[in-house]
Every structure is written in C-alpha cells, then in structure tokens.
Amino acid sequence: MTTPxxxxxxxxELQELYLTGKQWLSDLDFFEVEIKSVARLSVTIPGVIGLTGNPINLSQSYVLLKDEIIKFMNALGILINASEKQITVNLLEDHIRLREKAEALMTTYRAERKLVFDHYHAAGAEK
Known part of the structure; x- marks a missing residue:
C-alpha cells in the first residue's frame, strides 16, 4: 500500500533515516581496516580457519552490506527531494533489515577477532 x-x-523522519545510514557507513569505514586485517590474519594463522569457518566471508559481508546501505541512502535521498512522497512499508522493513545486518556483522567481527587473537596468543605461548 502506498500513501502520498x-x-x-x-x-x-526521512532525514533521520538518512543520517542513520550515514552513521552505519561511518561505523563500517572505521572497522574496514580491522575487518580486513582479521580476515587476513585468520587465513595466515594455522588452524584458525577450522575455528572460524571461512574468514573471507567477513570481508565480503562488509562490502555487500556497505553497498546495500549506499543503495538505501540513495533511495532515501530521492524521497527526501521528491515533491510528493510515495512511502511504502518496504522502506521501514529495509531499514530494520539493514540495522540487523550491521549489528550482526559487528557481532561476527568481534567474535572472529576474539577467536583469531586467542588462537594467535595460544600459538605464541606454545613456542
């Protein structure tokens, strides 16, 4: 259902959603180097892949999420500038879905980082 x-x-409200998207992008940019470093470390440390699954998925998920957020923000920008607003429930559903994906990515990143560094320190202690 669409309501003009x-x-x-x-x-x-639309500008607030847009600013939230900018904040997500800022958060992701802040963690970009760390996410890629953890992914690289997890590949180079023997035995870590068995602990964390496929560490490259973390970097891929980051790139995909960033692209989705940019597309969402572009759609919001068009709505904000439109003289007549055509808003659907999908807009809020997309916002919620992106928020959940961003939170899940950060949770996964923190867990992956902990596993990698715990394994790294354990391997260093054995030497």
Whole structure:
C-alpha cells in the first residue's frame, strides 16, 4: 500500500533515516581496516580457519552490506527531494533489515577477532 504524503514531519523522519545510514557507513569505514586485517590474519594463522569457518566471508559481508546501505541512502535521498512522497512499508522493513545486518556483522567481527587473537596468543605461548 502506498500513501502520498506531503509533510515536514515526514521529511524530518526521512532525514533521520538518512543520517542513520550515514552513521552505519561511518561505523563500517572505521572497522574496514580491522575487518580486513582479521580476515587476513585468520587465513595466515594455522588452524584458525577450522575455528572460524571461512574468514573471507567477513570481508565480503562488509562490502555487500556497505553497498546495500549506499543503495538505501540513495533511495532515501530521492524521497527526501521528491515533491510528493510515495512511502511504502518496504522502506521501514529495509531499514530494520539493514540495522540487523550491521549489528550482526559487528557481532561476527568481534567474535572472529576474539577467536583469531586467542588462537594467535595460544600459538605464541606454545613456542
């Protein structure tokens, strides 16, 4: 169902969603180097792949999520600038889905980082 709305309050809400997307991108950019480093380390440390699964998936997930957020923000930008707003429930569903993906990626990153560094320190202690 689509509802045409012309409202300053709606513009404010859309801009807030846009700013949230910018924050997600900023957070992802902050962790980009770390995510790639952890992925590289997990490949180079013997035995880590068995612990974490496929570590390259973390970097791939990062790239895919970043692309999805950019597409979402582009769609929001078009809506914000449109004179007549055509909003669907999909907009909020997409926002929620992206938020959950961003949270899941950060949770996975933290778990992967912990496994890699725990394994690295354990391997170093054995030498």
């Amino acid at each position: 709305i012309e409202d300053n309050e709606l513009n404010a």
